[in-house]
Amino acid sequence: MRTELQPLLNQIQRYVSLTEGEIEKLLAICEVKTFRKRQFLDQPGFVSGYRNYILKGAFRSYFIDPEGKEHTVQIAIEDWFVSDFYSYITQTPATLFVEAQEDTTLVQMAYKDIEGLCKEIHALSEYFRITTERAFAFSRHRALSGISMSAEARYLEWAARYPEMDRRISQKVIASYLGMTPEFLSKIKKKISSEC
Amino acid sequence: MRTELQPLLNQIQRYVSLTEGEIEKLLAICEVKTFRKRQFLDQPGFVSGYRNYILKGAFRSYFIDPEGKEHTVQIAIEDWFVSDFYSYITQTPATLFVEAQEDTTLVQMAYKDIEGLCKEIHALSEYFRITTERAFAFSRHRALSGISMSAEARYLEWAARYPEMDRRISQKVIASYLGMTPEFLSKIKKKISSEC
DNA sequence: CTATTATCTTAAACTAGTTCAAGCGGTTTT
DNA sequence: AAAACCGCTTGAACTAGTTTAAGATAATAG
Numbered sequence: 001m002r003t004e005l006q007p008l009l010n011q012i013q014r015y016v017s018l019t020e021g022e023i024e025k026l027l028a029i030c031e032v033k034t035f036r037k038r039q040f041l042d043q044p045g046f047v048s049g050y051r052n053y054i055l056k057g058a059f060r061s062y063f064i065d066p067e068g069k070e071h072t073v074q075i076a077i078e079d080w081f082v083s084d085f086y087s088y089i090t091q092t093p094a095t096l097f098v099e100a101q102e103d104t105t106l107v108q109m110a111y112k113d114i115e116g117l118c119k120e121i122h123a124l125s126e127y128f129r130i131t132t133e134r135a136f137a138f139s140r141h142r143a144l145s146g147i148s149m150s151a152e153a154r155y156l157e158w159a160a161r162y163p164e165m166d167r168r169i170s171q172k173v174i175a176s177y178l179g180m181t182p183e184f185l186s187k188i189k190k191k192i193s194s195e196c
Numbered sequence: 197m198r199t200e201l202q203p204l205l206n207q208i209q210r211y212v213s214l215t216e217g218e219i220e221k222l223l224a225i226c227e228v229k230t231f232r233k234r235q236f237l238d239q240p241g242f243v244s245g246y247r248n249y250i251l252k253g254a255f256r257s258y259f260i261d262p263e264g265k266e267h268t269v270q271i272a273i274e275d276w277f278v279s280d281f282y283s284y285i286t287q288t289p290a291t292l293f294v295e296a297q298e299d300t301t302l303v304q305m306a307y308k309d310i311e312g313l314c315k316e317i318h319a320l321s322e323y324f325r326i327t328t329e330r331a332f333a334f335s336r337h338r339a340l341s342g343i344s345m346s347a348e349a350r351y352l353e354w355a356a357r358y359p360e361m362d363r364r365i366s367q368k369v370i371a372s373y374l375g376m377t378p379e380f381l382s383k384i385k386k387k388i389s390s391e392c
Numbered sequence: 393c394t395a396t397t398a399t400c401t402t403a404a405a406c407t408a409g410t411t412c413a414a415g416c417g418g419t420t421t422t
Numbered sequence: 423a424a425a426a427c428c429g430c431t432t433g434a435a436c437t438a439g440t441t442t443a444a445g446a447t448a449a450t451a452g
Contacts, residue, residue: 065344089333122318129325136332137285148261184409186431380439382401
């Protein structure tokens, strides 16, 4: 077996158990790919064809609004799935850029292969049902707790929760992820460091 | 068969097909309940026990932030599912109020019954997998397209998309759903009506 | 039908965060 | 080693949306 795929199998088997035969079928649709820093995984105009599970590295997804401003939608490192999920689910052209922030290795599973296997393997369908329900619930929950927070509180909470990302990702990207200007984040960091 | 449950079956069979036996098992876990205007379906401190599918009426879910302000999270009418989804999924006490906006009839399916049936019936697991994936993708997509919009643009787009809700739901609730003060929404509506 | 309470409107003062602009180090390209 | 570029900082002017407050209108209970 390709041991490099073990992290993906571990992730899935945290939620469901697969038989030997099912594991084999799953591994058969997996492909490992590498991306260089600044390379795009998805980009506007192209349909997002894969679910991508990060083995090593970091990605971010972002879009550019009508006034030309960048908005970072997701920051993903090891053990996260990343893509323009709307494009993947609807199989229509992407609106997001999904860009490597470091040299990255990931596992790709094609849309049709996943859909086929979900129809065939009940446990896999359950894996995606359960994890997507959880991801949906958590994402809403997080969005809500952010709603009544100041920009400073949002940054402090996020940095405490994802110190690894705070270290590896540029301040400009973090600001656009947290919904503020880089200038304002700079001011916040100055204030924080002067306070303690 | 209980014909009042037909809308729910239609909704499910838009995505998957169920055998006669599967339909029977599903209907066996469904209960129809009615709520009076202003009655709570979920509230902070109590675990959300059901998936609720609205047959007739309207609900909204909201929370109260540390400064005492209400934020409406979801507005739901006929054919929508409604609950404190985070509480339902994690089976921990709710943080949201889910309150009837009109006298409402809905179908309730208990958490344990659903989880049991999803393990048993592959098609049902697929129904929830597919619809949750879509709901997740669409909710992110909508959140993004709202990000770079003014309060006025958000209201105009929302009202054009959900005219029915715009008619039935109070302006105060709509404002808190769209993330602005009722005063500001009032100004927007005045401006709109003076423009055309 | 009347009293009460909630919703909607309007306007003036206010603020969190943006925009613009300029300068500073570091790093990639030539 | 220069040139061009990128990310970070700093400050002053600005604005979309909030806050506060008070009056007008509508809904609901008794």
